[in-house]
Each structure stands twice: as C-alpha cells, then as structure tokens.
Amino acid sequence: MMLGITRFTQVRAGIRSSTLRQQPKxxxxxxxxKLSKIRWAGHVMRFSDNRWTRAVSNWTPRDVRRTTGRLPIRWSDFFTKSFKDRYDALRVPRTDTIHWTTLARERDKWKDCWRPLGIPEDQRESSAHNY
Incomplete structure (x- = not known):
C-alpha cells in the first residue's frame, strides 16, 4: 500500500506506480x-565484543561452489564496490586506501561517507552545534 492507496484502488483509478513514486512520501x-544494509554494516562493525553477528558477516565460505555463471561474491564486496562508485576525495580522504570496516567503526566518518551528495557540509546532522 503506497500513500494509503491499495493496489485495487490504484488499478481501478488507473493510477500508475511511477506517478505514486513521484509523491514525496x-x-x-x-x-x-541499500541504505538499510549500510546502516546495519556500520552497526555491526562497531560491536566491541566477539559476537557471532560480526563473525558471520566477515566469514568467507571456502568450500561452497556457486552455480555456473555466478561470481563468488561476498557480503563485504558490496561496500568495496559502492566506495569505488561513490568516491569523493573532498568528502572522504584516502577512501581508496582505508578499508570500509575501519571507516564503519567510527560513526561520524561512516555517516559522512554515505550522506546524500546534495547536502552542504554545514547542514549535515553529524556536525557539532554551537548554541
């Protein structure tokens, strides 16, 4: 249900899904x-104890064979590829040399890596406020 409109009502009224997607909500x-995965990874990497969640996230199966045509991709490969796609030298210095797990351990740096590109530096929520 999108914006309080059921699929039945949407079809009956002839409203396209693309029209509903343009609504601000x-x-x-x-x-x-993608954002949920990024937030979860930051949360897991900040665990200071040896929980199984972190161990499973970093685990790479050695004896599992994927089906023909599928590359052996790991959960962490998503972040490595996303950093390469999103690299911005002014926002995240040395991102190409810093491993994503190191950045994820510091909440403010992790948020800075993934905040929307259009938000100016002085308006982001992780900056300190002087009242």
Whole structure:
C-alpha cells in the first residue's frame, strides 16, 4: 500500500506506480534496502565484543561452489564496490586506501561517507552545534 492507496484502488483509478513514486512520501525500495544494509554494516562493525553477528558477516565460505555463471561474491564486496562508485576525495580522504570496516567503526566518518551528495557540509546532522 503506497500513500494509503491499495493496489485495487490504484488499478481501478488507473493510477500508475511511477506517478505514486513521484509523491514525496514514497521511497525507492532499492535505495531503502541499500541504505538499510549500510546502516546495519556500520552497526555491526562497531560491536566491541566477539559476537557471532560480526563473525558471520566477515566469514568467507571456502568450500561452497556457486552455480555456473555466478561470481563468488561476498557480503563485504558490496561496500568495496559502492566506495569505488561513490568516491569523493573532498568528502572522504584516502577512501581508496582505508578499508570500509575501519571507516564503519567510527560513526561520524561512516555517516559522512554515505550522506546524500546534495547536502552542504554545514547542514549535515553529524556536525557539532554551537548554541
């Protein structure tokens, strides 16, 4: 249900999904999933104890064979590729040499890496406020 409109009502009224997506309250599902994955990774990497969640996230199976045509990709490869796609030398210095797990351990640096590109430096929520 998007914006309180059921699929039945949407079809009956002839409203296209693309029209509903343009409404300000609608978030792109793929972008939301990506952001949730990024937030979860930052949360897991900041664990200071040896929980199984972190161990499983870093685990690479050695004896598992993927089906033909599928590359052996790990959960962490998503972040490595995303950093390469999103690299901005002014925002995240030395991102190409800093491993993503190191950045994820510091919350402010991790947020800076993934905040939307259009937000000016002085308006981001992680900056200190002087009252």
């Amino acid at each position: 609608i978030k792109d599902a793929a972008a939301h999933a």
